[in-house]
Amino acid sequence: MKRKIIFMDVDGTLVNDNDIVPDSAAAAIKKARKNGHYIFLCTGRSKAELFDHIIEIGFDGIIAASGGYIEFDNKVIMHKKVQNEDVKHLVKYFNENNIDFYLESNGGLFASQNCKNHLRKIIYGDNNLDSKKRAELDKGMNPFIECLIEGENLIRDDINKVSFLGSPIPIETIKEEFEGKFNVIPSTVPAFGKNSGELSIPGIHKALAIETLLKYLNLQREDTFAYGDGINDAEMIQYVNTGIAMGNAKEELKNVADDVTDTHDEGGIYNSFKKYKLI
Structure with a gap:
């Protein structure tokens, strides 16, 4: 063949x-x-x-x-990497609007202050989790949570993409804020739940x-x-x-x-x- x-x-x-x-x-x-x-x-x-x-x-x-x-x-x-001024814009906007997020680079995932705790609540927040599902989450999702890097300067020049979690602001509003600077879509990771999304380079x-x-x-x-x-x-x-x-x-x-x-x-x-x- x-x-x-x-x-x-x-x-x-x-x-x-x-x-x-x-x-x-x-x-x-x-x-x-x-x-x-x-x-x-x-x-x-x-x-x-x-x-x-x-x-x-x-x-x-x-x-x-x-x-x-x-x-x-x-x-x-x-x-392709995100322009530095666009990184500054989104970090300021998300912090001012209490939106937890992480910046994705090839060298690591750089998280806002409350991002890890927020992720744990989203992923492990169901009190009815059975032992099988918890074991899968521990194997699959927990390594991802633990790899997030906190406490670093978030104004970086090596960013590919951005993800945010459980936004209190509608995704449509975020789209309007970053029109022409980012493509904004709902999260492609089912475990992240509602009102989570991703920002990528337009075009x-x-x-x-x-x-x-x-x-x-x-x-x-x-x-x-x-x-x-x-x-x-x-x-x-x-x-x-x-x-x-x-x-x-x-x-x-x-x-x-x-x-x-x-x-x-x-x-x-x-x-x-x-x-x-x-x-």
Whole structure:
């Protein structure tokens, strides 16, 4: 079979809501690469959020920060960063409006003063958590919380993207504040809950990064697949030759996808790879 190029979202696609990679998904990726196919992560996360349990599966490269960062064979192909004056603007605005947030760079995740405590309340706040779900959260989400860096200067020149939590201000108001400076969307991490969101550099998205990578590697669009679940995957799903929405995807994404597979926990990645004879 001719080599295919597969682009894989992370949150809600490769990992479940507790940040666990199903064994079936890891097995499918390893087998597909053994069969000669390229597999790239294509995620809204910055590189610092791609933890060992994800990277150790093995990938041919990374598109991160919603398309702002491209890496192949450990070489950086593209890296777009937030303008310094825009970082100052958002830090001031979020602090004045009591919005907890963290700044995403390749070297770390830099959090506002109350961010860690806020995250713990969101993720562990359900008093009815059973032991199985708590164990998954401890394994999947707790390492993320603990990696957040507090007490550092937040005016930085290495920021790819920004995430905020449980805003007391409507997301539409935040969009208006940063119009022309950031794309503002609801959070793509289900565990973050309502009124959480992400700010990324305007004019950048996953499909543009895929196009850039394909040109760099002299690969053809007709050989591409993509898997996603959220609205930030729409451009990617529509750009590739075969765009596949997870069973747990947003309905808006399912409506523009070429196919819909099962949910992450139902073996959606593995079952789809089998269907398309990638494994």
